[in-house]
Amino acid sequence: MRRTKRLKVLGWRWRRNELRRHSDAVEAWIVLAAWAFATAGGAVAGVAGAQAVANAQARDGAEHRPATAVLLRTVPHGARAAVDYNRVRAEVRWTDAQGTVRTATTEVKAGTTVGGAVTVWTDGHGRLVDEPASPAVATARVVLAGTGAGLAGGLFVLAGGRLIRLRVERRATDRWGEEWELTGERWGRKAG
Numbered sequence: 001m002r003r004t005k006r007l008k009v010l011g012w013r014w015r016r017n018e019l020r021r022h023s024d025a026v027e028a029w030i031v032l033a034a035w036a037f038a039t040a041g042g043a044v045a046g047v048a049g050a051q052a053v054a055n056a057q058a059r060d061g062a063e064h065r066p067a068t069a070v071l072l073r074t075v076p077h078g079a080r081a082a083v084d085y086n087r088v089r090a091e092v093r094w095t096d097a098q099g100t101v102r103t104a105t106t107e108v109k110a111g112t113t114v115g116g117a118v119t120v121w122t123d124g125h126g127r128l129v130d131e132p133a134s135p136a137v138a139t140a141r142v143v144l145a146g147t148g149a150g151l152a153g154g155l156f157v158l159a160g161g162r163l164i165r166l167r168v169e170r171r172a173t174d175r176w177g178e179e180w181e182l183t184g185e186r187w188g189r190k191a192g
Helices: 022-063 135-186
Strands: 063-075 087-095 100-107 119-124
Touching: 022 135, 063 100, 087 119, 100 119
Parallel strands: none
Antiparallel strands: 063 087, 063 119, 087 100
16 A cells, blocks of 8 residues: 655645635644743743742852851761762851850761861851852752743743644534534535
8 A cells, every 4th residue: 555645834824725724824823822922931931940049049148157166076987978978977066156055967078087177057047057059059050940940931831832722623623523514414415
């Protein structure tokens, strides 16, 4: 059996044609609008996502303060930090900005001796927090957040456009079926 080659004609929905239905033009406008809104919406979502992450990192950088702490004891030798194998969990003591002596467990460089000074980061209430991200890491986070939010926003709009287009296509197919039933009756045949 010989297969027929399907010919694709670009922009056929926009051209005048006796076979073009009104729904074909509506579908073309829906696709165009969806892509335009996806591009604009994705850009807005990307900028908003990047700005939110940048603001959060700037706030963390402004609130986190370095403090000098004294290493009291290390946690048993096998207890390494989850991500960085050059760091170990240890108990440290420091004095916060209000003069209160505090003790907590944090990550320190492996090989730091008991009684040695280590730098820890605290928030405005004297609690230990993670070290603020370096400028390179902060920039990477902002770029990734912006890109992810932009892609998610654009895909959301495109999915909505696709659903609207499927609804228009289904309605057009139903109308086409109704018209064929009427035509079949005019020809003297019964449909179905």
